[in-house]
Amino acid sequence: MKKMLRRFLRLFSLGLIVLIGIVAIKTITNSSRQIPAASIEQVAIPEAAYSRLGASVTIPSVSKEGWIDTMAFQQLDTFLHQNYPLADSLLEELQVVPYSKVFKWPGKNSNLLPVLLSGHLDVVPVDTQQQWVHPPFSGTIADDFIWGRGTMDDKVTVLGILEAVEQLLREGYQPNRSLYFAFGHDEEIGGKSGAQQIAEYFKEQGLFFEYAMDEGYLIIEEGMSGLSRPLALVGIAEKGYVSLRLTAQLEEGGHSSMPSGTTAIGLLSKAVVKLEKNPFPAQINGATKSLFEYASPEMSFPYNALFSNLWLTSGLLKNILSGDGATSALIRTTTAPTMLEAGIKDNVLPTDASVVVNFRVLPGETIESVIDQVRKIINDDRILVEESGFGNPGNPSPISPTDSLGFNLIQRSIGEVFPDAVICPALAIVMTDGRFYSGVSKGVYRFLPMMISRAELGRIHGANERVSKENYAQAIRFYRRLIENSTR
């Protein structure tokens, strides 16, 4: 018996040594995927650029479900033409859809595929409950920040691009490759009348882009455990979107003084609990796997070992990542009940009760497969599961390549302007207009050149949205660099 135990222990320690050996080798040989970046001179940004961003914020170009402030969009249109006179006179403006704006900067070499940079003009409304330090549409410049709704999302992109273009035009720059700029007016409500139509127009024109870049991700100062440098995330895919309505329907309601064992509200509640207790399966693949491949060689021990050995650690990682809403969203289709409806009177049992549940669909799954899975989890014929009609539902985007010219140009330009950043591809967990351009481009990348802390993320769509002057200056420098690198 003792002999056997000794033999087992010997075998076990041998196995452990081999395992540690493999983990060590995998960790050490996991080489960096960062590319060298040239050191470039920092272009001066005039004070007037900040004032222009502030002034654009005073035009409340709000969109909300089924409504846009058309007056504000007309005003914003005039504002852009007046404030970027060279772009106004030297770029071609294409009339595609009202309120959205599309420009072309023709290149010298028509053999090169054009590049598309996009952003959006609309902003989300302001919740009256929110407490703002400076009024949300004042565009106040104070404490080295430009304050107001839209500064981060997404006027920083639109005006940042136009500032870069205006500078280059003033210097007489002529691109080799044609550039297109598309600024939608309804991104915040699904992009149906804006970017979706613009993408259709590009298709009709037979246009195909070398790459397209839209907002989506940014640079997070304290990016990931084990990384001491800021993390620049470039979205190479985005999740799909669908809101389902679950309805519990009974033949009879009745008086609340004589309830039977089954009520519509009770049935529906059970269904919601089942959905919450049975999250969609966690998967580390696609864009999230790429994120770990790019980030892990830059990490310190033991994180580098953990993320370089997914063959061994993926189970453990799935558990850790599932513990936090933000990281859980990277590895699964998420389930979020958002609207509940039942009953009209306190003493009447309703015959039906319904809930709207919002799902963000992981690439690899589809709206269809989500509906199937939801029906399977609930497993109750008395609950009707159907699409709710809210939002602009769509399947997950395809995954854009990282071994492409587009990704390389973006990576290089980020490295030149933000030399400290670790640049990684990632899965965008929110929707952007970018998804519409995947049919007309070799790749769609989602990146906003703004470096902020995790705590600042809550200002997007929240109160006290603001961008620092330094951040805005860097954004302009990045767009300038990207245009130069892409069109030389």
Ligand SMILES: [Zn+2]
């Ligand atoms: Zn946005």
